[in-house]
Amino acid sequence: MPNSSTIQLDLAPITRHLRAMFGSRLLLAAVHHLHVFDELSAGPLSLSEISNRLQLSERPAMVLFPALCAMELLHYDDAGKLRITELGRYLTQDQTPNLTGYTGLEKDDLGVLEMVTRLRNDGPLDASEGISFVKEGEGPSPMDDTKLARKFTLGLAGRARHLSPIVAANISKREGHLLDVAGGTGFYTYEWLLNNPTSTATVLDRPAVLAVAAELLDEFSRSGRPGADRVKARVTLAPGDMLTDVIPQTDILLAASLFHDWPTPTCQTLANRFASALRPGGELWVHDAFLNDTLDGPLPVTDYSAQLFWGTKGRCYSRSEYRIWFTQAGLQPTSENIPTQMDYGLIWARK
Numbered sequence: 345m346p347n348s349s350t351i352q353l354d355l356a357p358i359t360r361h362l363r364a365m366f367g368s369r370l371l372l373a374a375v376h377h378l379h380v381f382d383e384l385s386a387g388p389l390s391l392s393e394i395s396n397r398l399q400l401s402e403r404p405a406m407v408l409f410p411a412l413c414a415m416e417l418l419h420y421d422d423a424g425k426l427r428i429t430e431l432g433r434y435l436t437q438d439q440t441p442n443l444t445g446y447t448g449l450e451k452d453d454l455g456v457l458e459m460v461t462r463l464r465n466d467g468p469l470d471a472s473e474g475i476s477f478v479k480e481g482e483g484p485s486p487m488d489d490t491k492l493a494r495k496f497t498l499g500l501a502g503r504a505r506h507l508s509p510i511v512a513a514n515i516s517k518r519e520g521h522l523l524d525v526a527g528g529t530g531f532y533t534y535e536w537l538l539n540n541p542t543s544t545a546t547v548l549d550r551p552a553v554l555a556v557a558a559e560l561l562d563e564f565s566r567s568g569r570p571g572a573d574r575v576k577a578r579v580t581l582a583p584g585d586m587l588t589d590v591i592p593q594t595d596i597l598l599a600a601s602l603f604h605d606w607p608t609p610t611c612q613t614l615a616n617r618f619a620s621a622l623r624p625g626g627e628l629w630v631h632d633a634f635l636n637d638t639l640d641g642p643l644p645v646t647d648y649s650a651q652l653f654w655g656t657k658g659r660c661y662s663r664s665e666y667r668i669w670f671t672q673a674g675l676q677p678t679s680e681n682i683p684t685q686m687d688y689g690l691i692w693a694r695k
C-alpha cells in the first residue's frame with residue numbers, strides 16, 4: 345500500500361535509467377549502421393526524405409528521429425528539415441576530431457545489432473517476439489497464457505500501485521461508471537472508486553490477466569484503508585477483446601498505458617471504439633507518456649518510445665497525435681495537460 349512519502353517521490357530517475365538502454369541502442373544504430381549522420385552531412389532533409397533514403401517505415405522513423413533530436417544531435421530547421429547540430433557534427437566522418445571511433449567500440453553490442461534489425465524491419469524478424477502486452481486477432485498472445493499473463497501483469501503492478509492514487513486524484517470525480525479498458529491489475533479503478541464512493545466500474549482485459557486482477561482486488565479490499573472494503577462490490581471484471589467485442593457504455597473511459605502498445609491505424613480504431621462507448625457528456629482519459637508536439641523530445645519519452653518499439657507494436661505518441669484521433673472520433677479534446685509522475689501525464693476529451 346502506498347504511504348504518503350512514496351506518493352510524494354517521483355520514481356522517474358529509476359525508469360529513466362531503465363529506458364536509457366534503448367536510447368543508447370538507437371544512437372549506435374543511427375551512427376554506425378544506418379549512417380544517419382553521413383546521410384545528413386551533405387545537407388538537411390525532411391523527415392520523409394531521410395526516412396525514404398534509409399528505407400525506414402513510419403514507426404521506426406517516428407521513434408528514431410525524435411530521439412536523435414532529444415539527444416541534441418539533430419534539430420528541425422526553420423524550413424522544417426532535419427539538420428545536424430554542432431554537437432552532432434562530432435558523429436560525422438568529415439569532422440576532425442570526431443567520436444565515431446570511440447562510439448564504434450560498442451557498435452557490435454548484441455542489443456544494438458538487434459535494434460538495427462528491428463528498425464529496418466519495423467519489429468523483430470520473428471513476429472511472435474515483440475508482442476508483450478498485446479492481444480490481436482486469432483494468433484497466440486502472451487496475455488492469454490496463464491504464466492506469461494501473470495508475469496507481465498505482476499510486472500506492471502508496482503508501477504500501477506505507485507501511479508494510481510495520483511492518476512485517480514486527477515480524473516474527474518463524478519457519480520457514474522468508469523470503464524478501465526485493458527486495465528491490467530485494476531489499481532487505477534480501485535483508487536478511483538475509493539475517491540468516488542457511489543460510483544461503479546468495470547475492468548476490461550483478457551481472462552488470464554483478470555485472474556490476477558481479482559487477487560489484487562481482494563488484497564486491496566482487505567488493506568484496511570478507509571473505504572477499501574466497499575470497493576469490491578462496485579467492480580466488475582469483464583473478460584473481452586477491446587479490438588473486436590462490443591465495448592460497454594460508460595461515463596468515463598480510462599486508457600492507461602494502452603495506446604502506446606499499438607501502431608497508428610489501430611490507435612485510430614481504438615479511439616473510434618472508445619468514443620462510441622461513451623454516453624453523452626462522457627469523458628475519455630488517457631494516461632501515458634507523450635512526445636513533444638514538435639517531435640523532438642523529451643528525452644525520457646523518446647527513450648521510452650524506443651523501449652516500446654522494441655517490445656510492442658507501438659511507440660510513444662505526441663498529445664497532438666492523440667487529439668487528432670479524438671477529433672476524428674467525434675470527441676472534443678480539452679487542452680489540459682496534467683503531469684503525473686515517471687514522465688507520464690493525463691489528457692482527456694469530452695463527448
Ligand SMILES: C[S@@+](CC[C@H](N)C(=O)[O-])C[C@H]1O[C@@H](n2cnc3c(N)ncnc32)[C@H](O)[C@@H]1O
Pocket residue numbers: 477478479480487500504525526527528529548549550553584585586587599600601602605
Ligand atoms: C501495458 S498493459 C497496461 C495495463 C494497465 N492499463 C496499466 O496501466 O497498468 C496493456 C494491457 O492491455 C491488455 N490488452 C492487450 N490487448 C488487448 C485486447 N485485445 N483486449 C483487451 N485487453 C488487451 C493486456 O492484457 C494488458 O493488460
